[in-house]
Amino acid sequence: MSDELAAVFDLLEVNGVISAGFTVGGRWRTRFRPQVHLKLLTVARGGVRVSVNHEAVSLRVGVGDVVVLNGCESVLIEDDLESGGLQTSFTHPADQAFFDAGGGDDTVVVGGHIDLAEGAESLVAGLGGPLLRLPAGTDTARLTGILNHLLDEARSARLASEPAGRLHARLVILEILRAAVQEGESVPAGWARGLLDDGIRPALRAMHDDPGHPWGLEELARRSAMSRTVFAERFVSVVGKPPLTYLTGWRMYVARRALRQGDVRVDELALRLGYSTASAFSTAFRRETGASPRTYRSLYAGTVPAV
Incomplete structure (x- = not known):
């Protein structure tokens, strides 16, 4: 854990x-x-x-x-x-x-x-x-x-x-x-409870360790040794949102941090986070943040704290 x-x-x-x-x-x-x-x-x-x-x-x-x-x-x-x-x-x-x-x-x-x-x-x-x-x-x-x-x-x-x-x-x-x-x-539903749940923790670990992998519900369910239906219901109960919704949110936070550092190409970041094209990544990022990756980087580049 x-x-x-x-x-x-x-x-x-x-x-x-x-x-x-x-x-x-x-x-x-x-x-x-x-x-x-x-x-x-x-x-x-x-x-x-x-x-x-x-x-x-x-x-x-x-x-x-x-x-x-x-x-x-x-x-x-x-x-x-x-x-x-x-x-x-x-x-x-x-x-x-x-x-x-x-x-x-x-x-x-x-x-x-x-x-x-x-x-x-x-x-x-x-x-x-x-x-x-x-x-x-x-x-x-x-x-x-x-x-x-x-x-x-x-x-x-x-x-x-x-x-x-x-x-x-x-x-x-x-x-x-x-x-x-x-x-x-x-603790109410959220990732903090998910880390304590023996069934959900393997899926959370997989998404955290490799957010760019094309995770699907079936593969995440196998990681947790459950059927798709049982896993999906339990994940929502423990974490508070569906598994793939959680994965998208995690990817977008990783993307925010990378863009604030200002030294990564958008197309490279898209591939690293599991998107087949920069356009698909940009669409998901804009939906999450309200700004395109390039606009976001121009606004926040260099704001990552030194410590």
């Missing part, structure tokens, strides 16, 4: 991370719309309730827990006190890494916004739903430590803080992937 996880991690590019935190006391709430796809929260003191997408999904977060917010439209964080009384609303100023919201220091929350490279949302979406809680433990302790270090970097404005942020952001992503995969059945 480590090889399959490495394949996903190697393709994930992060431009950097913005880390922040706040301290607050009493009864309170803060609401915001994430400006980036992937955000993390951890509680250093106290306890909070996190609700997303207009309170459609909600859970309690305690000390040491880490919450992954994945493509959320809206987020509400509030105290988890059962006593009555009005809650004080506040907004975290964008120009302050650490904000004292007042009322004491009953609660301390640290968070990080991961700035992903263009198109990476299609991979992190494989972690599952919009709200993933990773319970306190050894794995989350490492993740919390990295977030706290990032916050320290942001507050102290040390030399070379930008490349340090990118390096630590990749460590954050790696810990999220590890923890999400280890959560197993508690």
Whole structure:
């Protein structure tokens, strides 16, 4: 399973991370719309309730827990006190890494916004739903430590803080992937669950290792030792989309990264990814991204992070 996880991690590019935190006391709430796809929260003191997408999904977060917010439209964080009384609303100023919201220091929350490279949302979406809680433990302790270090970097404005942020952001992503995969059945449908499924994992490995092979449903089903019908149904149940749809998405993400590097010919890339002609590849790429490969390269060439 480590090889399959490495394949996903190697393709994930992060431009950097913005880390922040706040301290607050009493009864309170803060609401915001994430400006980036992937955000993390951890509680250093106290306890909070996190609700997303207009309170459609909600859970309690305690000390040491880490919450992954994945493509959320809206987020509400509030105290988890059962006593009555009005809650004080506040907004975290964008120009302050650490904000004292007042009322004491009953609660301390640290968070990080991961700035992903263009198109990476299609991979992190494989972690599952919009709200993933990773319970306190050894794995989350490492993740919390990295977030706290990032916050320290942001507050102290040390030399070379930008490349340090990118390096630590990749460590954050790696810990999220590890923890999400280890959560197993508690993770909604996506490639993270697929890596844990003994039947689906061989097919995922085959597609990840050789995206240019002309994979068909029958050959992928044989890799998983299932009939075509059983395999197709199980793949959708575990991963959340049909096998060949997943394969196309994987190919397009590989293509995005290659084009951002700017040193590959479109016809060569088309053959490498299993398309018989550059025209067929261009059509698939435009359908996925809204731009032709050459236009995409002109817009994004050279944006692959150095670390």
